[in-house]
Amino acid sequence: MVNYYFKLAWISIRKTPMLSSLMVLIIAIGIAITMITFTVSYMMSKHPIPEKADTLHLVYLSSWFSEQPYSEHQGKEEAPHRITYRDAVNITEANKRSDLVKSQTLIADHKALIRTPSQAKSEGKMQYMYATTNDFFDMFNVPFLFGTPWLDSADENGEFTVVISKALNDKLFNGENSVGKQLLMDQHSLTISGVLDSWNPTPKYFFYSSSAFKKPLDIYIPIKTKINHELYLSSSFSMYCGIAPENPSFQTILESECVWMFLWVELNNANDRQAYTSFLHDYDAQQKQLGRFPRDLPSYTRNVEEYLVREEVVPDNSKVAVWLASAFLIVCLLNCMSLMINKFHNKKGEIGLRRAVGASKQDIAIQFGCETALIGLLGGMLGLLLAQLGLKAAQNVFHFINASVMQMNSTLIIVTVVLAVLSSCLFGLWPIYRAMQVQPSSQLKSL
Known part of the structure; x- marks a missing residue:
């Protein structure tokens, strides 16, 4: 009918x-x-990553001095969403001994001239890249087309190794398996350990909110490589300092109170957040005894959703x-x-x-x-x-x-x-x- x-x-x-x-x-x-x-x-x-909505957290340390500028959001004082090199070393070493943390990664950026050995220097292109650790790829569910992340030894020793995106591999190597081949970064030769498959998290939550709806960068190097070999380009180095170093060399930045690194941690489960926050408060107390962290604002974490809301990504x-x-x-x-x-x-x-x-x-x-x-x-x-x-x-x-x-x-x-x-x-x-x-x-x- x-x-x-x-x-x-x-x-x-x-x-x-x-x-x-x-x-x-x-x-x-x-x-x-x-x-x-x-x-x-x-x-x-x-x-962007619902399966880890309650376990992925960005660390906020209240490390700035009272005379340093701070952001306000709805009338509340905020800790910086990046941390100093000194705190990065302290926290990551403590996290390795913690039963609360499943994995962790530091993220910064670098810019350099990139080309293949067969290309002339004039054919190279200045490109931004992520300086991070090999835990980055597992934490953020990054798929691989060829190869794997670099080994732990590369993170420990700062070796010249690299992971590249599928788009860059298609452009430089015609989509072939480029694992083991070389990529030149300025005067340094990097060995390709892996090639990513297509990966475009939306929004891009793990880095600057201003680039949340842009594609991820095409190059990933160990952050220890950046630090050990002082891969520093002052014109493209992003940092926040209450008082900028008089001589802004990379070494003085490492020793300063300038914040420039993201620290993400993946907890074993959502219930561990309170315990991890308590650990950060204990770290606050230790640093206060050393004359740092003078503010009453405690350190804390934000999960992915809280970070996106705070940064007003949408x-x-x-x-x-x-x-x-x-x-x-x-x-x-x-x-x-x-x-x-x-x-x-x-x-x-x-x-x-x-x-x-x-x-x-x-x-x-x-x-x-x-x-x-x-x-x-x-x-x-x-x-x-x-x-x-x-x-x-x-x-x-x-x-x-x-x-x-x-x-x-x-x-x-x-x-x-x-x-x-x-x-x-x-x-x-x-x-x-x-x-x-x-x-x-x-x-x-x-x-």
Whole structure:
């Protein structure tokens, strides 16, 4: 019986192609704009590593002196989200002896001229890279295409080894397995230990919030290599200092109170957070005895979600845009409802005849409900196509942003079509109700 009603709905749509097409187009435009804005907002705000939501933590140490500047957020004093080299050494050594910490990693950056041995120096390119530890790759679930992370000995001794991204491997080595080959960094020769597979966490939570929606960097070296060999480029070295060193050499920075390294820890389970925070408070007390950490603000940690919220990675205007797009969709649906009322009004004679030969009000409601759902389905499918085209255009315009932010996953594709059908049916209730009230006698007289 339902097939029969959908057949009638299709016949009705074909009888009024202009009016039906206009309704489909109105729904499609409203759905497309809504889903474009919702997709971007949803992909920006989703948790980038949900399986470790409660165990990954960024360490905040209240190491700055009282005269140093500090940030305020909602009236609360904040500790810096990066740490000094001195604290990095102390905390990481203590973490190795702790039963609370599963793994840990330090992250900094470096910039150097990168090329292959076969390239001339003029063909090299200045590139930023991560200086980190081999635990980075396991902590953040980084997939490998070829090879593995560097060995523990590279972290301990500061060896010249490197992991590169798939994109850089495709560019420099034509996508071949480059493990064991050399990569030149300024005058240093690095041995490639691994090549990453495609990996674009969105948002990129483990580094600067300003680059949260950009692709990860293409090169990873041991942080001990950076420190041991003083890989330091002052023009691109990012740090915060209350009082900048008079002679900003790399050695003076290591000995200073300047903060420039991220410290992430992965706890064994979520319940260990309080115990680890207590450990940080004990470290505060030790440093106070040494004349450091003069503030009353204790050290603490933030998990990934807390860090993203604190850094306001997802801007408020993206949420406002979703509400505005939803309001536009409602306007489109109201216009569509008006067209449906007009269309069903012109079918009063047909309704009266059907009622006269025995059709109930329920039969009329099902017939026009099927037609409304079919219009919504067509509008949803067209809207999905328009949304995909819109997101593709946005990728081309905002090419510097991670493309995954502007891509629908399977869930959003289904939501697009379902939303179109449900919203069409909802706003079709009033036209359907009015069609059900048509009296057969008054319509038959006019035939």
